[in-house]
Amino acid sequence: MSFDPDLFESMRLELRRGSLVLAVLACLRTERYGYTLRQALAADGLEMEESTLYPLLRRLESQGLLDSEWREEEKRKKRFYRLSPAGVSMLAALTDEWRGINASLDKIL
Amino acid sequence: MDMIDRYLAAVAAQLPQDERADITAELRDLILSRFEAKEEELGRALTEDEQEAILREIGHPLVVAARYRKGPDSLVGPELFPYWLFGVKAGLLVLLVVQAIGLFLNLVAGPSDAGQSIAHAFHGFFWSGLTLIGAATLAAAIFEHYGVRPKWMTQWRVRDLGAFGLSDPSTWGAAMGASASTAPKPPAAAWKPARKSWPGADHAFSFIAIGIFALWWVGVLHFPGLVRIGLRGEDAVITAAPIWATLFFPILIYALIQMSIHLDGVFRPQGARLRALAEIGVAIGGLWLTYVIFQAGHWFTLTVGDDSARIAGDWVMLSFDTLRTLGDGTRDLVGVASTLSVVMVWVLAISAISLVFKIFGAAWRLVRP
Numbered sequence A: 001m002s003f004d005p006d007l008f009e010s011m012r013l014e015l016r017r018g019s020l021v022l023a024v025l026a027c028l029r030t031e032r033y034g035y036t037l038r039q040a041l042a043a044d045g046l047e048m049e050e051s052t053l054y055p056l057l058r059r060l061e062s063q064g065l066l067d068s069e070w071r072e073e074e075k076r077k078k079r080f081y082r083l084s085p086a087g088v089s090m091l092a093a094l095t096d097e098w099r100g101i102n103a104s105l106d107k108i109l
Numbered sequence B: 001m002d003m004i005d006r007y008l009a010a011v012a013a014q015l016p017q018d019e020r021a022d023i024t025a026e027l028r029d030l031i032l033s034r035f036e037a038k039e040e041e042l043g044r045a046l047t048e049d050e051q052e053a054i055l056r057e058i059g060h061p062l063v064v065a066a067r068y069r070k071g072p073d074s075l076v077g078p079e080l081f082p083y084w085l086f087g088v089k090a091g092l093l094v095l096l097v098v099q100a101i102g103l104f105l106n107l108v109a110g111p112s113d114a115g116q117s118i119a120h121a122f123h124g125f126f127w128s129g130l131t132l133i134g135a136a137t138l139a140a141a142i143f144e145h146y147g148v149r150p151k152w153m154t155q156w157r158v159r160d161l162g163a164f165g166l167s168d169p170s171t172w173g174a175a176m177g178a179s180a181s182t183a184p185k186p187p188a189a190a191w192k193p194a195r196k197s198w199p200g201a202d203h204a205f206s207f208i209a210i211g212i213f214a215l216w217w218v219g220v221l222h223f224p225g226l227v228r229i230g231l232r233g234e235d236a237v238i239t240a241a242p243i244w245a246t247l248f249f250p251i252l253i254y255a256l257i258q259m260s261i262h263l264d265g266v267f268r269p270q271g272a273r274l275r276a277l278a279e280i281g282v283a284i285g286g287l288w289l290t291y292v293i294f295q296a297g298h299w300f301t302l303t304v305g306d307d308s309a310r311i312a313g314d315w316v317m318l319s320f321d322t323l324r325t326l327g328d329g330t331r332d333l334v335g336v337a338s339t340l341s342v343v344m345v346w347v348l349a350i351s352a353i354s355l356v357f358k359i360f361g362a363a364w365r366l367v368r369p
Helices: A005-027 A034-043 A050-062 A085-108 B003-012 B017-042 B048-058 B061-067 B081-109 B111-146 B162-167 B169-175 B199-217 B242-246 B248-267 B272-296 B320-324 B333-367
Strands: A066-073 A076-083 B228-231 B234-240 B298-304 B307-312
Touching: A005 A034, A005 A050, A005 A085, A034 A050, A034 A076, A034 B017, A050 A066, A050 B017, A050 B061, A076 A085, A076 B017, B003 B017, B003 B048, B003 B061, B017 B048, B081 B111, B081 B199, B111 B199, B199 B248, B234 B242, B242 B248, B242 B272, B242 B298, B248 B272, B272 B298, B272 B333, B298 B333, B307 B333
Parallel strands: none
Antiparallel strands: A066 A076, B228 B234, B234 B298, B298 B307
8 A cells, every 4th residue: 555755754854853963963073064064964864954954053052062163164264063072971862862762663663 | 246145135134133144154155165066066167047046955045044043933833732722712702702792782673784783793703803813822922932831731630621622612502501502412521511620721711701801891802793783774883871981990900800810810720719819809899890880870872873862770670570571672772772771780780699609609719628
């Protein structure tokens, strides 16, 4: 029996939404600016719209999980982000949580 | 101004002043990085159309700016929406009843203008309904913005949920005791008057009902059907007697105090004793108002063209004999005014009796163990 592709798309996005924060935090163990971060996520199979990624970076920074710095690179000023000490702890806790959910789902699925 | 500047100016206009420069600088770098990557891929400079296509991929300026907003991204979020819906449904039902009363008065006074009366009632219901929905949305937006979550939303109990059946018209009809009506009987789990044990829901409902009255009293809401009725094919206008202007502020204060008591009941359902004390004071005030209105003796004037008749009364009309002759009056101006006078006398009398009962009820809540 076939399923509704629109419904699938909306459920797929819902499923992905929560995991994107974890992916962004994990990627920022290495310092990056927005554009290269998006490329790194895409290279690992996690495409993310700029209009979602950039506001998310600012939110995570305002929550104290990221540090940022304006620096010049390739003749342009860019804003570089990396995990703050609080972000490192949060990433470790969320990773444990993610692995727990994953293990449970593996059993169920 | 080039394309990027125009795009960023549109985004910046939607952002808070203190963050504009920072956010647009970062977006400018993103856009330039995207342009450069595409140019590298194509091996040439981008055309304007290609640049515009990339900006479209990044998103409409309103959408992009909205993602940076710190507050809630909807007026009524999913958490508040069920409460908003209940408030709107219950409020619309109250408005429907008010309009139905106006329509009833019209139809009693002059059945020849039934079509016009129905149109008036529909018009009144439509606009007051829109105002109500706007007010409910504004209230929800304020709740959403400030993250207000009253206790009755977060610490509810199962036994308190029955009163929410009020927003279902079929349950409402049954709840009002209309067992002989054609309204379908509610399922066993639906609201029953004898078991409405959650004061919070009653207070919420009363707050909305008195709030609608207060808005009408100060002239924000209009119910055209209440002041204009059809009388033998002619337009009859009901104008208020001077007593209402004299009592404008006392009645407004009376309504506002009641609203604040019910609001307290919504947010603090457990403070019943203090509220009972306040209710006694308010009911005594209501009795005084009723007495003053009754003593004024003249309440409204019914006017058709150059003719007018007073809707007025006194203690003599407060007899069951007068009540028995209620339907016998003529359908002319004087007859209708006379009928409405009797109705008004009895409405005031019943109002006074119910206030006395209210005082006793509140006193009992105050002293019971």
